[in-house]
Amino acid sequence: MTRYLSLYWLFLTQRLKVLMEYRANFIIGALSTIALQASSILAIWVVMRQVPDLNGWTYDEILLVYGLITLAKSINHMFADNLWTLGRQYIRSGGFDRFLVRPIDPLFHLLADRFCQDGVGNFLVGVALVVKASVALGIQWTLLKALMLVAAVVSGGGIFIALNLLTCVTSFWIVDSVPVTRLVFDNHLFAQYPLTIYPKAINILLTWIVPYGLASFYPASYLLDRSLGNLAWAAPVAAALLLFLGYRFWQFGLKHYGSTGT
Amino acid sequence: MSVIEVENLTKVFKIPQKDPGLGGAIKGLFAPRFQSKTAVDRINFRLDRGEIVGYIGVNGAGKSTTIKMLTGVLMPTGGSIRVLGRDPHRQRIDNAREIGVVFGQRTQLWWDLALIESLNLIARMYDVPPARYKQMLDEFSQTLDLGSLLKVPVRNMSLGQKMRSELAAALIHEPKVVYLDEPTIGLDLIVKERIRDFIKAECGSKGMTVMLTTHDLGDIEQLCRRVIIIDEGRVIYDGPIETIKKKFGKFREITFETTGLVPSLSLPPGCELLSTGDRKVTLRFDRIQTTASQVASAVMKQIEVRDFSLSEPDLANIVKQIYNGALDNGGVEPEAADARPAP
Numbered sequence: 001m002t003r004y005l006s007l008y009w010l011f012l013t014q015r016l017k018v019l020m021e022y023r024a025n026f027i028i029g030a031l032s033t034i035a036l037q038a039s040s041i042l043a044i045w046v047v048m049r050q051v052p053d054l055n056g057w058t059y060d061e062i063l064l065v066y067g068l069i070t071l072a073k074s075i076n077h078m079f080a081d082n083l084w085t086l087g088r089q090y091i092r093s094g095g096f097d098r099f100l101v102r103p104i105d106p107l108f109h110l111l112a113d114r115f116c117q118d119g120v121g122n123f124l125v126g127v128a129l130v131v132k133a134s135v136a137l138g139i140q141w142t143l144l145k146a147l148m149l150v151a152a153v154v155s156g157g158g159i160f161i162a163l164n165l166l167t168c169v170t171s172f173w174i175v176d177s178v179p180v181t182r183l184v185f186d187n188h189l190f191a192q193y194p195l196t197i198y199p200k201a202i203n204i205l206l207t208w209i210v211p212y213g214l215a216s217f218y219p220a221s222y223l224l225d226r227s228l229g230n231l232a233w234a235a236p237v238a239a240a241l242l243l244f245l246g247y248r249f250w251q252f253g254l255k256h257y258g259s260t261g262t
Numbered sequence: 263m264s265v266i267e268v269e270n271l272t273k274v275f276k277i278p279q280k281d282p283g284l285g286g287a288i289k290g291l292f293a294p295r296f297q298s299k300t301a302v303d304r305i306n307f308r309l310d311r312g313e314i315v316g317y318i319g320v321n322g323a324g325k326s327t328t329i330k331m332l333t334g335v336l337m338p339t340g341g342s343i344r345v346l347g348r349d350p351h352r353q354r355i356d357n358a359r360e361i362g363v364v365f366g367q368r369t370q371l372w373w374d375l376a377l378i379e380s381l382n383l384i385a386r387m388y389d390v391p392p393a394r395y396k397q398m399l400d401e402f403s404q405t406l407d408l409g410s411l412l413k414v415p416v417r418n419m420s421l422g423q424k425m426r427s428e429l430a431a432a433l434i435h436e437p438k439v440v441y442l443d444e445p446t447i448g449l450d451l452i453v454k455e456r457i458r459d460f461i462k463a464e465c466g467s468k469g470m471t472v473m474l475t476t477h478d479l480g481d482i483e484q485l486c487r488r489v490i491i492i493d494e495g496r497v498i499y500d501g502p503i504e505t506i507k508k509k510f511g512k513f514r515e516i517t518f519e520t521t522g523l524v525p526s527l528s529l530p531p532g533c534e535l536l537s538t539g540d541r542k543v544t545l546r547f548d549r550i551q552t553t554a555s556q557v558a559s560a561v562m563k564q565i566e567v568r569d570f571s572l573s574e575p576d577l578a579n580i581v582k583q584i585y586n587g588a589l590d591n592g593g594v595e596p597e598a599a600d601a602r603p604a605p
């Protein structure tokens with residue numbers, strides 16, 4: 001474990017050196033991330049100026065939901081963005097073989113191969129949104145609520161990573177897994193808003209099937225002392241379960257690769 | 263105990279057959295049909311400590327597939343492999359610690375990292391002690407002339423510089439077993455020489471066991487005492503390079519381009535017809551029995567020659583001649599030779 005941590009650190013610092021070389025790219029990346037986020041938030045603001053609340057959720061409460069999903073997504077973005085390119089950049093080109101001749105776990109190698117700096121911008125936006133919402137709403141922070149915040153972000157990140165892993169592993173079989181991943185990943189857009197505004201089917205989908213809601217709506221409900229908030233404690237369980245399934249599926253894909261080599 | 267032991271090693275690829283169109287794609291999804299391709303067919307060999315063995319064969323013979331199984335990347339369909347007593351696929355990570363690999367056709371380095379940073383990462387992955395790592399860097403700076411390259415990102419390197427870097431990356435942890443799949447591909451003669459010298463010195467002095475595939479018989483001649491020749495996945499020769507050199511080194515090939523169609527030619531002794539094409543004929547002659555000028559003048563008397571060229575026999579031809587019985591009383595595994603009728 002410490003070996004992997006120190007290896008990750010080395011991967012990260014080498015990557016940062018490259019980033020410093022392409023400073024312009026880094027700045028443009030960060031700016032475009034923030035511009036993108038700003039336009040989404042502006043959209044929420046425009047809507048919320050017309051209606052005082054959305055199904056009983058005020059502007060600042062929605063910002064909290066939005067901020068939480070942004071934080072969870074940014075974890076995935078920073079640490080697991082390379083999953084998207086497994087098929088295109090590694091398997092199809094044959095570059096995946098090099099992971100298999102090295103004495104470290106190939107999944108670790110894949111993830112460590114690219115720390116995605118654009119995620120940092122998203123993380124900062126998420127932090128800003130949660131702070132802003134918390135101040136505006138006057139949330140009374142307790143130890144449990146602080147714990148919930150951390151649990152929501154970490155398990156939310158885990159849920160994002162696990163679902164991406166589960167879908168990206170299909171690139172061991174199909175030429176391009178990106179559409180499959182998109183199909184699942186894009187559901188997180190629902191979780192940018194309180195789930196109560198959606199029909200029942202979408203609630204079930206976002207809670208039990210692709211549980212992005214556990215990363216935003218439920219923990220936000222908990223922090224705001226709303227009903228359904230306690231379901232947020234299911235987030236770590238869901239994350240652990242999905243990560244376990246994702247890793248098993250990865251191993252299955254790896255086994256398939258060993259017999260076909262493509 | 264041998265370092266590498268391969269018994270009846272077989273790899274069969276199942277290639278999905280696709281019918282054209284959407285209907286075909288959907289059918290393929292539910293009732294996939296496969297075509298089998300036997301890339302490696304019941305091969306056997308053993309490599310001892312310190313041996314440098316050339317593994318050669320024409321395109322598609324099964325060389326890379328064998329190397330991928332030996333490195334643990336691919337799982338054999340049948341047979342067994344032991345590398346230092348381990349099963350490389352089942353014990354992939356333990357095996358990986360002991361081996362160094364160069365896949366000449368693709369890089370093992372991070373293309374946008376400076377070489378030194380790639381090497382730092384690799385050394386850490388293999389837990390090379392820092393002091394030893396420093397020694398190795400100094401050593402490679404000399405033997406591979408890496409000194410000026412350490413700060414250069416791989417994407418800015420020439421092919422030769424890249425290959426030297428690949429070798430450093432593959433050997434920085436001083437593996438016991440080294441697989442080199444076409445380490446000289448696309449390089450000019452000078453770089454080739456340098457790389458051969460390096461492999462000889464580095465692997466030789468440390469007693470590494472090396473398996474080398476190449477299409478360049480020069481690599482083999484300079485590095486290996488033993489060669490294994492495979493064709494269509496089967497071993498057709500396993501023995502000293504000397505036998506091959508003695509049998510085929512005395513031959514030369516001469517190709518004539520003619521103005522008209524080629525009639526049947528009468529040839530001087532020691533010379534035989536290899537192939538005729540449309541306005542083209544290739545002969546092979548024994549340099550001991552005859553000379554190029556004798557062959558050329560004999561041919562030119564019979565037909566009008568537009569151009570001609572002289573070459574050493576290439577691998578494809580050696581393989582063909584082995585099938586034709588050129589090695590009948592030496593070296594060839596009888597079962598392998600029997601398995602396929604001579605073409």
Ligand SMILES: Nc1ncnc2c1ncn2[C@@H]1O[C@H](COP(=O)(O)OP(=O)(O)OP(=O)(O)O)[C@@H](O)[C@H]1O
Pocket residue numbers: 260261262275276277299300301319320321322323324325326327328
């Ligand atoms: N992953 C794969 N799936 C299906 N067939 C494959 C796969 N890899 C190799 N083959 C087939 O197996 C045979 C042996 O290929 P291999 O790459 O081992 O040849 P090689 O001797 O290395 O050739 P070259 O000199 O061109 O590198 C070829 O017919 C090739 O098309």
Ligand SMILES: [Mg+2]
Pocket residue numbers: 325326327443
């Ligand atoms: Mg090959």
